[in-house]
Every structure is written in structure tokens, then in C-alpha cells.
Amino acid sequence: MLYAGLFFSFLLTLLALLPLRFSTVGMRIFVVSGLFLSGFTIYFGAILPPVILHFFLLFVALEIAKKRPRLYPILILGVAVGAYGFTTLYGLGDQLEMARLRKEYPYESMEDRLPSPPAERGPHELSPDGEARFFDQEILLSNSSQKRIQMLENLHEEKVERFINGPGFGISRMRYATPSRKGLELEPVELWQQPSPTPLTGSSLEAEPWTRRPVDDDLFKLHGAGVLDFVNPRGFGYFKDRQHVAGFQSHLMRKMPLTDTRSVDSIDLVGLLLHEKPVAYVSDELPRMDKLRQAPTRPLNDFETAGLAKLRKAEDLIVESSSTKMRMLGSIRSTKQCLECHGGQRGDLLGAFSYTLK
Ligand code: HEC
Structure with missing residues (x-):
């Protein structure tokens, strides 16, 4: 999933170059193809949060770059780091929770x-x-x-x-039962005389x-x-x-x-x-x-x-x-x-x- 995400993000970054050259038309192409790519990730069974986040941040970056074109390279780099940094941190939190759950429900x-x-x-x-x-x-x-x-x-x-595959990088809609504390816990047992x-x-x-x-x-x-x-x-x-x-x-x-x-x-x-x-x-x-x-x-x-x-x-x-x-x-x-x-x-x-x- 991570690799698929990087691939889609790379495409998005290329597309984000269009508005620079052909301002309004380029922007339209970027938005339509960005929506299409995000939709595609959902269609093939997974939602890829970094790709969707990346698309959204690129859009904001382009709006800023309209007024300050010189910032453009930094913005492009920044949003990629931002989107993947955020989902990695999110994924790490998730990993820690998984480690705790493994201890609570050991073999x-x-x-x-x-x-x-x-x-x-x-x-x-x-x-x-x-x-x-x-x-x-x-x-x-x-x-x-x-x-x-x-x-x-x-x-x-x-x-x-x-x-x-974790929630940070891809939430599969069909197959995945993502472990959660709530899903694993059993109802408390009352004493019954x-x-x-x-x-x-x-x-x-x-x-x-x-x-x-x-x-x-x-x-x-x-x-x-x-x-x-x-x-x-x-x-x-x-x-x-x-x-x-x-x-x-x-x-x-x-x-x-x-x-x-x-x-x-x-x-x-x-x-x-x-x-x-x-x-x-x-x-x-x-x-x-x-x-x-x-x-x-x-x-x-x-x-x-x-x-x-x-x-x-x-x-x-x-x-x-x-x-x-x-x-x-x-x-x-x-x-x-x-x-x-x-x-x-x-x-x-x-x-x-x-x-x-x-
Ligand atoms: C995941 C494992 C597991 C499954 C599945 C399981 N059991 Fe057990 N069962 C145990 C264990 C372990 C014990 C011994 C008591 C303990 O350590 O909790 C036990 C004990 C028992 C006892 C008590 C035996 C005695 O002599 O005290 C009965 C009766 C029993 N099981 C019936 C069943 C029935 C009927 C099923 C299926 C519907 C079943 N078990 C499914 C693990 C299992």
C-alpha cells in the first residue's frame, strides 16, 4: 500500500506542474485528475489516506503559489513531507497500540x-x-x-x-478487521449466585x-x-x-x-x-x-x-x-x-x- 501510495503521489505531483504553465485550464485538469486518482484508490479496495491528504495539500499549495510563484518548489516538497510525515506518525501511534494489545491478548x-x-x-x-x-x-x-x-x-x-497496510497507509474496505480495543474486549462478567x-x-x-x-x-x-x-x-x-x-x-x-x-x-x-x-x-x-x-x-x-x-x-x-x-x-x-x-x-x-x- 505504501508503494501504491507513493506512485499515486508522484503522479499527483507531476499533474500539479500543469497549473503553473496553463493557469486556469491546468488547475482544472489537476483537480479533475486528482479526484479521479483518489477515487481510483478507493475503487480498487483501499482508501489511501496519504494520497488523499497529499491531493488536498497540493491544492492549497497551488492556491498560495498563484500569488507567490517563487515559493512553489518549497511548497511542493513541503506538502509531500507533510502528508507522509503525518500518516507515518499516525501509523506509529497505531503500531504502539497494536503492541499493547498483543501484550494484553497474548498467545x-x-x-x-x-x-x-x-x-x-x-x-x-x-x-x-x-x-x-x-x-x-x-x-x-x-x-x-x-x-x-x-x-x-x-x-x-x-x-x-x-x-x-495499517490505517495510516491504507484502509482496506473489505477484508480487513483492524484490531481495536473495543472489538476485542468481552462484556464484563457478573457474579451470579x-x-x-x-x-x-x-x-x-x-x-x-x-x-x-x-x-x-x-x-x-x-x-x-x-x-x-x-x-x-x-x-x-x-x-x-x-x-x-x-x-x-x-x-x-x-x-x-x-x-x-x-x-x-x-x-x-x-x-x-x-x-x-x-x-x-x-x-x-x-x-x-x-x-x-x-x-x-x-x-x-x-x-x-x-x-x-x-x-x-x-x-x-x-x-x-x-x-x-x-x-x-x-x-x-x-x-x-x-x-x-x-x-x-x-x-x-x-x-x-x-x-x-x-
Ligand atoms: C479455544 C479453546 C477451546 C474451545 C474452542 C472449547 N474449549 Fe472447552 N475447554 C477449554 C479449556 C482450556 C478447558 C479447561 C478449563 C480452562 O482452563 O478454562 C475447557 C473445559 C471444558 C469443559 C469442562 C471439562 C471438565 O472436565 O471440567 C467442558 C464441558 C468444555 N470445555 C466443553 C466445550 C464445548 C462443548 C466446546 C464447544 C462448543 C468447547 N469446550 C470449546 C478450551 C476450549
Whole structure:
């Protein structure tokens, strides 16, 4: 872009010689061709600020030179230095900001945070209904954060080219997601307490007689919304390889999922990846991995153990009710967006949510 800019500026400088010889006509030719050249830079996909600035300054210089022709050579030189000096300084400021952002969103490795996948996480085949819901979820996931990912990639992978292509020298209209603080920042996370969190040792609910019940759409929706919120797709960041992920924010649930008819008392994450045996994390807050990594865990209760075996056989939601409560175990499976970090195959069971509902 810089070279293209210099080329256009050179043409403009030549054209600016015309008004000296053929005053009014020359000026007209200069203005028309200057506008044409500036327009051309925009047409071919980039706005070149130094060229446009240079054109404008040349115009002013010509107006001054009409009255003081002797100043002409100095003015021509001055405006070129001015236009390029200004955009370079502007570009340098931009480079400093990029360096700061690179420090704030560095590459991190997933290797020590996530073990490589065990051989068996089944099932990979989902039931037809399950596949339909799963597919919807994949679509929602893939729509969520492309711009931020592109920004993070540009931030880390286009250092040299960026200087030449940077806003100072050329703003490409189509392809470029110029990294910006605002575009990279994620919304602040509020603490969200669970209404009645599961105690660390034996819940009184376990003694009640429970019966299995059919799953209705409302419950699927509630669980689907919870999973989508928890995986936090805007926080996935740019994945270059497992050692280099930029801008990742751990999975976290931002708000309690609910529907018109149902509300939740507690949600525990059942983790299958970070411990030798499946565990349920115990926390007063909604599940968020940055906290849960240090949180206490409890062994699964009988409902969860039996439910997990069913989830491994392609069921997605197990619901039981007692006289006063409902409990539910829902699968968290790998969609195609999870595979980069988590490995394995689409459909793999990565975890589950264990709910109690009113
Ligand atoms: C950019 C990397 C990345 C992507 C993409 C990703 N995860 Fe994760 N996931 C992690 C990391 C890292 C952890 C471990 C916790 C931590 O360090 O934040 C984790 C932990 C988890 C856990 C908890 C496991 C346990 O045993 O505690 C679940 C469940 C999970 N991920 C599900 C998913 C699902 C479902 C998707 C896709 C929709 C997904 N993840 C996409 C990086 C990722």
C-alpha cells in the first residue's frame, strides 16, 4: 500500500506542474485528475489516506503559489513531507497500540490446561432428534464471533504487512478487521449466585422417591440455552494451534437459564476431562471454569452416575421428578467448533449439567 501510495503521489505531483504553465485550464485538469486518482484508490479496495491528504495539500499549495510563484518548489516538497510525515506518525501511534494489545491478548497454550483426548468419549452417532438440535446449536455457535477472531489473527499474524497496510497507509474496505480495543474486549462478567446450591456432602433430595419422566421441549430449550451460554463462543479467540491460542476466555455461564414455565434451583457441572473419574464441581456461583478449576468436587450421586451411562449411549437429557422437585442431567457434546481445542470427534461427550428445578 505504501508503494501504491507513493506512485499515486508522484503522479499527483507531476499533474500539479500543469497549473503553473496553463493557469486556469491546468488547475482544472489537476483537480479533475486528482479526484479521479483518489477515487481510483478507493475503487480498487483501499482508501489511501496519504494520497488523499497529499491531493488536498497540493491544492492549497497551488492556491498560495498563484500569488507567490517563487515559493512553489518549497511548497511542493513541503506538502509531500507533510502528508507522509503525518500518516507515518499516525501509523506509529497505531503500531504502539497494536503492541499493547498483543501484550494484553497474548498467545497461550492449551496443552497444560487440557489433557489430550482419551480414546473413548462416545457416542459419535446421535439420535435423529439429537442431531437436529445439535445442528442448530452449531449454527448459533458459528455465527457468534468471526470478527473478533479475525482481529486476533491480524493482531498476531500480520505484523509487518500491517505497518504497510495499517490505517495510516491504507484502509482496506473489505477484508480487513483492524484490531481495536473495543472489538476485542468481552462484556464484563457478573457474579451470579445459584438460588440453592448443592451442598458438598449428601443432599437431602437423594432420599426422596424419584420417577423418570418424558422430556418436553421446554426442558431441551432450557438446557440448550445453558450450554450455549456456558461454552461462551465469543471467548473462543483465535486458534492457530494448541500451543497458540489468543484471546481465549474460559467457559462461563453468564446467566441462569430459564423458560416461561421452569426455573432452576441449582446447576452443577459434571466434568469428564480434567479429573481421572467424572466429578461434579461444587460452587455457589453458576459454572465458570476459571473458578471451577480450584473449586471442590464431589463424587457423582446415583442419579448422575446412571444418567451419565445413558448420555454415553446417545441420550441427551434425563429427567426425573419427585413430589416437590425435578432433577435433570443434560449432555455437553463437542460440536465442530470444539474440536480444535478438545480434539476427539464431533458428538463426543465432554461434560454434563446436573440440574435441580422447582
Ligand atoms: C479455544 C479453546 C477451546 C474451545 C474452542 C472449547 N474449549 Fe472447552 N475447554 C477449554 C479449556 C482450556 C478447558 C479447561 C478449563 C480452562 O482452563 O478454562 C475447557 C473445559 C471444558 C469443559 C469442562 C471439562 C471438565 O472436565 O471440567 C467442558 C464441558 C468444555 N470445555 C466443553 C466445550 C464445548 C462443548 C466446546 C464447544 C462448543 C468447547 N469446550 C470449546 C478450551 C476450549
